[in-house]
Amino acid sequence: xxxxxxxxxxxxxxxxxxxxxxxxxRDSNARCALLVDRxxxxxxxxxxxxxxxxxxxxxxxxxxxxxxxxxxxxxGEPEFASLVHQGEKESMYLADVAKRVILxxxxxxxxTLGLVKLKARSVVESLNKVxxxxxxxxxxxxxPQKGLLEGAEDExxxxxx
Amino acid sequence: xxMINYAxxxxxxxxxxxxxxxxxxxxxxEHVYAKVSPQTRGKMISLATETERTLFFDFLPVDLxxxxxxxxxxxxxxxxxxxxxxxxxxxxxxxxxxxxxVADSQLERMEANVExxxxxxxxxxxxxxxxxxxPFVVQYNKRDLPNxxxxxxxxxxxxxxxxxxxxxxxxxxxxxxHPGENLVASEGGxxxxxxxxLEAVAVRGxxxxxxxxxxxxxxxxxxx
Numbered sequence: 001x002x003x004x005x006x007x008x009x010x011x012x013x014x015x016x017x018x019x020x021x022x023x024x025x026r027d028s029n030a031r032c033a034l035l036v037d038r039x040x041x042x043x044x045x046x047x048x049x050x051x052x053x054x055x056x057x058x059x060x061x062x063x064x065x066x067x068x069x070x071x072x073x074x075x076g077e078p079e080f081a082s083l084v085h086q087g088e089k090e091s092m093y094l095a096d097v098a099k100r101v102i103l104x105x106x107x108x109x110x111x112t113l114g115l116v117k118l119k120a121r122s123v124v125e126s127l128n129k130v131x132x133x134x135x136x137x138x139x140x141x142x143x144p145q146k147g148l149l150e151g152a153e154d155e156x157x158x159x160x161x
Numbered sequence: 162x163x164m165i166n167y168a169x170x171x172x173x174x175x176x177x178x179x180x181x182x183x184x185x186x187x188x189x190x191e192h193v194y195a196k197v198s199p200q201t202r203g204k205m206i207s208l209a210t211e212t213e214r215t216l217f218f219d220f221l222p223v224d225l226x227x228x229x230x231x232x233x234x235x236x237x238x239x240x241x242x243x244x245x246x247x248x249x250x251x252x253x254x255x256x257x258x259x260x261x262x263v264a265d266s267q268l269e270r271m272e273a274n275v276e277x278x279x280x281x282x283x284x285x286x287x288x289x290x291x292x293x294x295x296p297f298v299v300q301y302n303k304r305d306l307p308n309x310x311x312x313x314x315x316x317x318x319x320x321x322x323x324x325x326x327x328x329x330x331x332x333x334x335x336x337x338x339h340p341g342e343n344l345v346a347s348e349g350g351x352x353x354x355x356x357x358x359l360e361a362v363a364v365r366g367x368x369x370x371x372x373x374x375x376x377x378x379x380x381x382x383x384x385x
């Protein structure tokens with residue numbers, strides 16, 4: 001691999017993800033679910049609109065997950081597939097999806113950690129399938145978006161004056 | 162790892178500012194943050210120690226404009242420059258689309274620059290990324306200081322070039338930032354490629370946007 005692999009997802013992928021996450025939020029009583037890719041880019045947000053800056057949140061989530069991944073290796077675990085950050089009122093549950101994406105669930109006292117964990121397990125399974133299909137479709141490397149920016153050199157030049 | 166989101170019509174790319182400690186990586190981001198309109202940038206996040214040394218990373222999202230109806234959003238990251246933070250530094254490189262190496266021009270920092278460049282090559286290799294094949298720019302910072310080393314010496318130490326074996330790429334490519342110089346040229350019978358370089362005084366903002374422009378343009382061009 002010469003550089004990082006690229007990936008893209010269609011509106012149809014997005015709808016599938018949304019449907020799964022909406023059902024999860026309904027079943028678990030959680031407030032909001034975010035999907036963040038491992039490089040810190042926000043993929044999707046479902047549920048209550050977060051009151052914080054979601055972009056910054058996504059980059060910190062990815063860093064948090066990566067740091068914990070390394071900690072897991074240090075103590076002899078291949079990974080921590082999920083993490084919990086429990087606060088007095090607000091809590092977070094993070095889980096790995098298809099090794100490329102992180103599911104972040106925000107929940108408060110209306111939901112219990114046990115229920116969130118239980119329901120998250122099945123939504124992660126469904127999301128794993130969606131993402132694996134997505135990655136298989138576009139391949140693991142290369143630039144699937146080639147068509148999009150092909151011949152856009154002039155536009156790129158113009159963008160930078 | 163650039164990501165295209167067709168639902169929100171965004172292209173997201175990740176740029177990492179790498180280099181030795183106290184070289185000016187965070188200063189680059191702070192200048193971009195200060196000068197870009199709040200509508201086109203997000204919040205700057207700094208995970209730093211009490212003495213303002215980067216502990217994990219700084220992060221700044223910036224929108225650079227629209228191409229083919231897609232918003233081009235660049236996520237700018239810095240790494241901690243200090244040698245002993247390598248574990249966290251390596252994490253930030255994951256999924257990188259473009260790299261700016263911020264070198265400290267001061268003569269006495271030459272060794273730190275070389276060590277950091279070597280560390281960058283090593284960390285990239287561990288991810289299976291080839292630095293000679295992804296958008297990569299070297300910024301020589303602190304050019305205003307009296308003890309700044311000549312560009313020629315910095316280039317020889319940090320950007321000496323790599324052999325180009327692929328015949329399709331063996332063509333003279335002028336360096337748009339330095340008339341009369343080439344990014345790809347034949348030297349003594351061997352084709353050599355170099356990363357574009359820029360001079361900067363990041364505390365004054367000199368060269369900061371030029372660097373960002375060069376690297377982000379290279380990243381977008383790899384997508385086209």
